[in-house]
Amino acid sequence: MQKTSDKILHAALTLMQDKGFQAVSIKEIAQQADVSEMTVFRHFKTKMGVFESAVEKFSYIPYFEEIFSNQIVWDLEKDLTLIAKSYFDSMNKNRAIFLIAIQERSDFPELNHVIVKNTMQLKNLIIAYFTSMQEKNQMKETNAEAQAIIFLTTLYGYFSSTSLWKDHFLHEWEESFLTNTIQLFCEALKK
Structure with a gap:
């Protein structure tokens, strides 16, 4: 089973690649990952935090x-x-x-x-x-x-x-x- 943070990262990267970083919202990332917005914020704090975590990972x-x-x-x-x-x-x-x-x-x-x-x-x-x-x-x-x-x-x-x-x-x-x-x-x- 995929970890929640990995699901969020995968969803974010897919959306950002298709639409661009600026055009993607935390709400869209949460929907794509099938988690709440609060879960995204709890794991990564900001959209830039999501991207930085992806680069680090x-x-x-x-x-x-x-x-x-x-x-x-x-x-x-x-x-x-x-x-x-x-x-x-x-x-x-x-x-x-x-x-x-x-x-x-x-x-x-x-x-x-x-x-x-x-x-x-x-x-x-x-x-x-x-x-x-x-x-x-x-x-x-x-x-x-x-x-x-x-x-x-x-x-x-x-x-x-x-x-x-x-x-x-x-x-x-x-x-x-x-x-x-x-x-x-x-x-x-x-x-």
Whole structure:
């Protein structure tokens, strides 16, 4: 049986993705989740609280911390492929959160601030990886932060573009995009 808070989060994300953050009311979220408005307020206090809880619950940071701690093999091509595929898997699972933040970015910049926190944490994990690869003499000496930003921006750019298109584009091109992107990074960064 689904927990009440999970029902509320699912209902809110579905409604917000369809209608936008601003257009959805607590009353609609409660109706969609089949709970009272008071239950929504008791669990999350505000509509922004619902969104922030969804971002926290579905954060990809614990997932990536585990990958960087236990799955990295210190081979640039294999590791970047793992990171990129994991990024796309995570972003695809959380597409609703991303689309809500994009739709409402001008009216509710605080939505983006919630998302940026996760992105900064992932960027720092990649910087640490690139720095370690340089220390292990497995990668050219370069600005690790700049390379992490370029890598993340490339992945994010592809994901955001294809998220706004029809789903079949994402699956049709993703493997080719990943292969070519990783190949370019490895050619540029390997010693």
